[in-house]
Amino acid sequence: MHIVVLAGGIGGARFLTGVRAYAREVGAEVTAVVNVGDDAIMHGLRISPDLDSVMYTLGGAADAERGWGRAGETWAVRQELAAYDAQPTWFGLGDKDLATHLVRTNMLNAGYPLSAVTEALCARWQPGVRLLPATDDRLETHVVVETDEGQRAIHFQEWWVRHRGDIPTRRFVFVGADAATPAPGVLDALGNADVVLVAPSNPVVSIAPILAVPGLRAALTGGRAPVIGISPIIGGAPVRGMADKCLAVIGAECSAAGVGRLYGPRREGGVLDGWLVDTSDDGADVPGVTVRATPLWMSDEVATTAMVRDAMELT
Ligand code: FO1
Secondary structure, eight states, X not given: OEEEEEEOHHHHHHXXXXXXXXXXXXXXXXXXXXXXXXXXXXXXXXEOHHHHHHHHHHTTOBOTTTSSSBTXXXXXXXXXXXXXXXXXXXXXXXXXXXXXXXXXXXXXXXXXXXXXXXXXXXXXXXXXSEEEESXXXXXEEEEEEEETTEEEEEEHHIIIIITTTOSOEEEEEEETGGGOOBOTTHHXXXXXXXXXXXXXXXXXXXXXXXXXXXTHHHHHHHSSSOEEEXXXXXXXXXXXXXXXXXXXXXXOOSSHHHHHHHHOBGGGTSSBSEEEEOGGGTTOOOTTSEEEEOOOOOOSHHHHHHHHHHHHHTO
């Protein structure tokens, strides 16, 4: 069996620990297609937050409390950069994490595509699933905000890390998406999938940029595999992160049903066949989609694996 997971951020990373455990039980292969819209250049280095969150989490090296970066991190370089007032001071790169960005940047500068770089980095972390960036091309999420001088577009990291999303916001733009192509292996993985799971990741800035890569959405919706999504919203609030702020910007309801409707039923131009919601959202109505309720708190790997089993039963 081949399971493909669309994922981004810490929600996607934690969910994948359960998918990996489930896959080990049943002898399945897992491919994670990961968002690159959060990627940025900071201090001359290429940062891939979602790929790294997944890689570190599955590699047992993530800082679970902070939700990004390495456990046991130190910050000497950050302090030194701040002493030079090197911008952006609002974005912190840990000493251990920096090694990942140095290797990635060197390999990219040497001409390797991001997918090959990711494979090389994963040789160390052995995540137990195949990690593929959605695209090797530049695809960055920018955010159009209102300032005293009028509208301007800022990088998603500036919107979130610097402003915490607390700035009048008009829309999200996936810069480069139109010209992007799926990374090697992505279309084949979707074509050979027995099931596609949409992780409980941010639908607006984690999953939408993946689906914005031309050809990827068609491969998903035109494939033979059922597509099952897991709600990132429990009881009207995101488990973690900024999905509430992002949903408000695009005028979507911050609820399990609201996100299910945003994805929409596959047979009517959307992506979902099934939608898993938390027991507290039992009764959520997503017309055209089979909805089931089960506990969705990813408190540990056992709970997360149970959730994945329930998602698989929706297929
Ligand atoms: N998030 C923060 O809130 N502050 C930071 O300084 C920060 C640095 C950072 C460095 C590398 C990395 O991979 C992620 C980092 N994040 C930081 C997390 C990141 O901004 C977002 O949470 C994700 O992009 C959303 O999934």
